[in-house]
Amino acid sequence: MTDIFEAPIPDSDLLEKAEQLRLASIKTSQTNNKDRIRALNLMADYLEKNSNEIIEANDEDYKKAKNKGISKALLSRLKLSNEKLSSGIEGVRKVGHLSDPTGQIQIKKELSEGLILERKTVPIGVLGVIFESRPDAVMQISSLAIRSGNGVMLKGGSEANFTNLAIVSALKKGLQESNLDENSICLLTSRKDSMAMLNLEKYVNLIIPRGSNALVKFIQENTRIPVLGHADGICHLYIDEKADIDMAIKVALDSKIQYPAACNAVETLLIHKEISFNFLKKAIPIFNSKDVKLIGDKKSVELGVAFEANYEDWQTEYLDLILSIKIVDHLDEAISHIQKFSSKHTDGIITKNIMNANKFMNEVDSAGVFHNCSTRFADGFRYGFGAEVGISTQALPPRGPVGLEGLVTYKYFLRGEGNIVDDFSSGRSIYTHKDL
Amino acid sequence: MTDIFEAPIPDSDLLEKAEQLRLASIKTSQTNNKDRIRALNLMADYLEKNSNEIIEANDEDYKKAKNKGISKALLSRLKLSNEKLSSGIEGVRKVGHLSDPTGQIQIKKELSEGLILERKTVPIGVLGVIFESRPDAVMQISSLAIRSGNGVMLKGGSEANFTNLAIVSALKKGLQESNLDENSICLLTSRKDSMAMLNLEKYVNLIIPRGSNALVKFIQENTRIPVLGHADGICHLYIDEKADIDMAIKVALDSKIQYPAACNAVETLLIHKEISFNFLKKAIPIFNSKDVKLIGDKKSVELGVAFEANYEDWQTEYLDLILSIKIVDHLDEAISHIQKFSSKHTDGIITKNIMNANKFMNEVDSAGVFHNCSTRFADGFRYGFGAEVGISTQALPPRGPVGLEGLVTYKYFLRGEGNIVDDFSSGRSIYTHKDL
Numbered sequence: 001m002t003d004i005f006e007a008p009i010p011d012s013d014l015l016e017k018a019e020q021l022r023l024a025s026i027k028t029s030q031t032n033n034k035d036r037i038r039a040l041n042l043m044a045d046y047l048e049k050n051s052n053e054i055i056e057a058n059d060e061d062y063k064k065a066k067n068k069g070i071s072k073a074l075l076s077r078l079k080l081s082n083e084k085l086s087s088g089i090e091g092v093r094k095v096g097h098l099s100d101p102t103g104q105i106q107i108k109k110e111l112s113e114g115l116i117l118e119r120k121t122v123p124i125g126v127l128g129v130i131f132e133s134r135p136d137a138v139m140q141i142s143s144l145a146i147r148s149g150n151g152v153m154l155k156g157g158s159e160a161n162f163t164n165l166a167i168v169s170a171l172k173k174g175l176q177e178s179n180l181d182e183n184s185i186c187l188l189t190s191r192k193d194s195m196a197m198l199n200l201e202k203y204v205n206l207i208i209p210r211g212s213n214a215l216v217k218f219i220q221e222n223t224r225i226p227v228l229g230h231a232d233g234i235c236h237l238y239i240d241e242k243a244d245i246d247m248a249i250k251v252a253l254d255s256k257i258q259y260p261a262a263c264n265a266v267e268t269l270l271i272h273k274e275i276s277f278n279f280l281k282k283a284i285p286i287f288n289s290k291d292v293k294l295i296g297d298k299k300s301v302e303l304g305v306a307f308e309a310n311y312e313d314w315q316t317e318y319l320d321l322i323l324s325i326k327i328v329d330h331l332d333e334a335i336s337h338i339q340k341f342s343s344k345h346t347d348g349i350i351t352k353n354i355m356n357a358n359k360f361m362n363e364v365d366s367a368g369v370f371h372n373c374s375t376r377f378a379d380g381f382r383y384g385f386g387a388e389v390g391i392s393t394q395a396l397p398p399r400g401p402v403g404l405e406g407l408v409t410y411k412y413f414l415r416g417e418g419n420i421v422d423d424f425s426s427g428r429s430i431y432t433h434k435d436l
Numbered sequence: 437m438t439d440i441f442e443a444p445i446p447d448s449d450l451l452e453k454a455e456q457l458r459l460a461s462i463k464t465s466q467t468n469n470k471d472r473i474r475a476l477n478l479m480a481d482y483l484e485k486n487s488n489e490i491i492e493a494n495d496e497d498y499k500k501a502k503n504k505g506i507s508k509a510l511l512s513r514l515k516l517s518n519e520k521l522s523s524g525i526e527g528v529r530k531v532g533h534l535s536d537p538t539g540q541i542q543i544k545k546e547l548s549e550g551l552i553l554e555r556k557t558v559p560i561g562v563l564g565v566i567f568e569s570r571p572d573a574v575m576q577i578s579s580l581a582i583r584s585g586n587g588v589m590l591k592g593g594s595e596a597n598f599t600n601l602a603i604v605s606a607l608k609k610g611l612q613e614s615n616l617d618e619n620s621i622c623l624l625t626s627r628k629d630s631m632a633m634l635n636l637e638k639y640v641n642l643i644i645p646r647g648s649n650a651l652v653k654f655i656q657e658n659t660r661i662p663v664l665g666h667a668d669g670i671c672h673l674y675i676d677e678k679a680d681i682d683m684a685i686k687v688a689l690d691s692k693i694q695y696p697a698a699c700n701a702v703e704t705l706l707i708h709k710e711i712s713f714n715f716l717k718k719a720i721p722i723f724n725s726k727d728v729k730l731i732g733d734k735k736s737v738e739l740g741v742a743f744e745a746n747y748e749d750w751q752t753e754y755l756d757l758i759l760s761i762k763i764v765d766h767l768d769e770a771i772s773h774i775q776k777f778s779s780k781h782t783d784g785i786i787t788k789n790i791m792n793a794n795k796f797m798n799e800v801d802s803a804g805v806f807h808n809c810s811t812r813f814a815d816g817f818r819y820g821f822g823a824e825v826g827i828s829t830q831a832l833p834p835r836g837p838v839g840l841e842g843l844v845t846y847k848y849f850l851r852g853e854g855n856i857v858d859d860f861s862s863g864r865s866i867y868t869h870k871d872l
Contacts, residue, residue, distance in 0.1 A: 416809030
C-alpha cells in the first residue's frame with residue numbers, strides 16, 4: 001500500500017479487446033475435449049506451415065535487438081532457431097495428449113430426494129500471461145490455455161514483438177479452422193497495455209508471470225488479480241547428524257550445480273555440528289573442484305570454508321555457483337532458520353533417522369519438503385504432471401509445481417425438481433446427504 | 437491502488453503476539469486428530485464451567501451498548517442468551533465430530549525407483565478472523581480453527597469486548613488442559629490492531645471476514661493476504677419459456693422470502709417473454725400477499741408490476757422483500773444479463789427443457805448454477821459440509837460455500853534414497869510416474 005507505481009487505467013481499445021476475449025473465452029469453455037485437441041493440432045499445423053515467416057520475423061527482432069546492444073543472455077533467449085521452433089510445435093501437439101483437466105467430477109451427492117449436487121472442474125476463464133523474451137513461451141502458454149478451455153491475454157517482451165505476432169497469427173489460423181473462436185488468444189504489444197492488464201480484474205481471472213524474480217514481484221505488488229508464481233526460490237538442504245555423508249555430498253552437489261539458475265536449486269546448506277567436521281572435510285574439495293564458491297558462518301570458516309557469510313547471505317538467492325553454509329546445534333535450529341529465511345519453495349533434509357526426517361517434513365511449512373533427494377526434483381514435469389504452469393510459494397492451493405489443474409477451477413451444479421428450503425425448515429423434507 | 441485508507445503498521449506489541457501465535461500454530465499443526473478432538477471437548481467443558489462469567493460479561497457489554505444507543509438489530513446480535521451460549525457450546529462439540537480435514541493423501545506416486553511423491557493436506561497456518569458483534573462467532577471460528585490444526589487471530593466488534601474476552605479465556609483454559617498451546621487462539625481488542633492485522637502478511641495466511649458487505653469489501657481492498665469471503669450476493673433466477681409456472685412461482689418465492697437478508701436470496705427475476713404474461717398474472721398476487729415489492733422493467737410494468745426499475749436496480753442487493761424483474765427475449769439475453777450483473781454467487785434457471793438448463797448452467801460462470809431449485813440451497817450445511825467457513829465468489833478455488841477444506845492447504849512430500857536429477861539428465865535413471 002506504499003507503492004509509487006500505479007498501473008495505468010485500461011483505455012477503450014484495450015477494454016474492447018478484453019471484452020472480445022472474455023466472450024471468446026466463454027465459447028472456448030463450452031467446446032468439448034475432441035474439439036480442443038483438434039484445435040491444438042491445427043495450431044501446430046499452421047505453425048509448421050508458417051515456419052518461414054516466423055523465423056524471418058525472429059531474424060528481424062534479433063537484428064534490431066543486437067543493434068540496440070541488449071545482453072548476450074537475452075539475445076540467446078530471443079533467438080528462435082529451427083530446432084527451437086520445431087520443438088515448440090512438438091510441444092503444442094504434446095499438450096493435446098495431456099488428459100482433459102475440465103469436467104472432472106469432484107463431488108456428487110444427493111442432498112435430498114431429487115436434489116443432486118455436483119462439483120465439476122471448469123476453465124478459469126481468461127488467463128493473463130506476461131513474459132520476457134523467449135518467444136517459444138507464446139506457443140506453450142497458448143496451447144495450455146486452449147487445452148484447459150481458457151482464453152489467454154499474452155504480453156511478451158517488446159524485443160520479440162515481430163516473432164510473437166507471427167506466432168500468434170499462425171495460432172489464430174489454427175483456431176479459425178477448428179471450431180474455436182480465434183479471439184481466444186489476444187496478444188498485446190505495448191508495455192502500456194501490459195501494465196494496464198494489471199487493472200483488468202473484471203476480465204482477467206489469473207495472471208501468470210514468466211520471467212525474472214523482479215518481474216514477478218512487481219506484478220504481485222501491483223495487481224489485485226490472483227498471481228500464480230513465485231518471486232524468490234531460497235531453498236535449503238539440512239545435513240542431519242545422522243546423514244550418510246556420501247549421499248549428503250551427492251545430493252547437495254546436484255541440488256546446487258545441476259542447474260544453478262533454477263528456482264529449485266539450493267542456496268543454503270545447514271549442517272548439524274556433530275557431522276560438520278567430517279562432512280566439510282570431504283565436501284569442500286569436491287565443491288571446489290566444481291567451482292562452487294562456499295560462503296559460511298564463523299564455525300564453518302574454522303572448518304575450512306573460504307569466505308565468511310553475513311546476514312545478507314541467508315536471504316540471497318544466488319542463482320549461481322555460490323552456496324552459503326551454516327552449522328547448527330540441532331534439528332530445531334535448522335527448522336527455525338528455514339522458517340525465517342525460506343521462500344517456502346522447497347527445503348530438504350538428508351538423514352538416516354526417520355524420526356528426524358518426519359519432524360523436519362512436518363514442521364517446515366514449504367510447498368515441498370524433501371527427504372534424501374535433490375531439491376531439483378521440485379518441478380511439474382518431474383512430478384509427472386506433463387506440464388508446468390508455474391510454481392507457487394503461497395500458503396494456499398495451488399502451491400508447489402502446478403500442472404494443468406492450475407488452469408481450472410470448479411463450479412457447483414445443483415439440480416432439483418422444484419425443491420425449496422422452506423420445506424426443510426418446516427420439516428416436510430429432510431437432508432439425506434448421500435454420496436453418489 | 438487508489439485507496440486513501442492505509443492499514444496501520446503493526447506495532448511491536450502486535451508483532452510479538454503474532455510471532456507467539458505463529459509458533460503456537462506450528463505446534464498445533466503437529467497435534468494428532470485425537471488430541472484436537474480432546475481439546476475441542478475441553479474447550480466446550482470450560483465454556484460450560486464459565487457460563488456465568490460469560491453471561492455476566494455479556495450483560496455488561498449489552499448495558500454499555502444500550503446506553504450508547506446502538507441499533508436494535510445490533511443489540512439483538514450482541515445479546516448472548518443462555519440458549520445461544522448452550523447452542524454455541526454444542527456447536528464446539530459438533531465440530532469435533534467433523535472428519536479431520538488434514539492428512540488427506542491427494543496424490544501418491546512413484547516418480548522413479550525409490551523416489552516417492554505424496555501430496556497431503558495440512559493446516560494453512562494462521563487464520564485471521566474479523567467479525568462484527570455476534571460473540572457466538574468466537575466459539576465457532578475458534579473450534580473450526582483448532583479442528584483443522586490452525587492458529588487463529590480474532591478481532592470482534594468492540595461492543596462485545598467483555599464477552600469475547602470471557603469466551604476466549606474459557607477456550608484457552610480448555611487448550612491448556614489438553615496438549616495444545618493456549619496461544620493458538622489470540623484475541624485482539626482494539627480497532628487499531630485489527631486494522632494492522634491487514635498488514636501481517638508474514639504471520640496471517642488467510643483472512644476470513646464475517647460481517648456486512650461493506651466490511652468484507654473494505655478488507656478485500658486493503659490487504660494482500662488472501663481473503664475468503666464475498667461482498668455482494670446478487671443472485672438471479674431465470675424463468676425459462678419452458679418453465680412449469682407453479683414450480684417457478686414456488687421456487688422464486690422461496691428464493692426471495694425464505695430469508696431475504698441472506699446472501700443467497702434472489703434479487704432479480706429474469707422472465708422469458710413468451711411465459712411472462714401467464715407467469716406474472718399468477719405470480720404478482722402471490723408476491724403481493726407476501727409483501728414482496730416488485731420493481732420491473734417497462735415490459736413487466738405493462739404486465740402489472742407496480743414499480744418501474746432503473747439501471748441501479750440490476751446491481752442492487754436489496755437484502756429485503758424487494759425483487760427486481762426483467763423480461764428477456766431469449767435464454768442468451770438472460771445469460772448476458774447475468775454475466776453483466778451477477779456477483780457470481782448463485783444463479784438459477786427454472787425450465788423443463790434439459791438443453792436450456794445445460795446451456796444456462798455451463799455458460800453462467802457463477803460458483804453455483806442451479807436448475808429447478810431455490811437459490812437458498814447455496815450453503816455449506818445444506819451442501820452437507822457440516823460447517824461453513826465462508827462463501828467465496830472468486831473465480832479460483834475455494835469457491836462457493838466452503839467447509840473445513842477451506843482451512844487446509846497441501847504440501848508435497850518427496851522421499852528418496854539419495855536420488856539426484858543429474859542421473860535422469862544423463863539417462864542413468866528413468867521416470868516411472870506410477871500411481872501408488
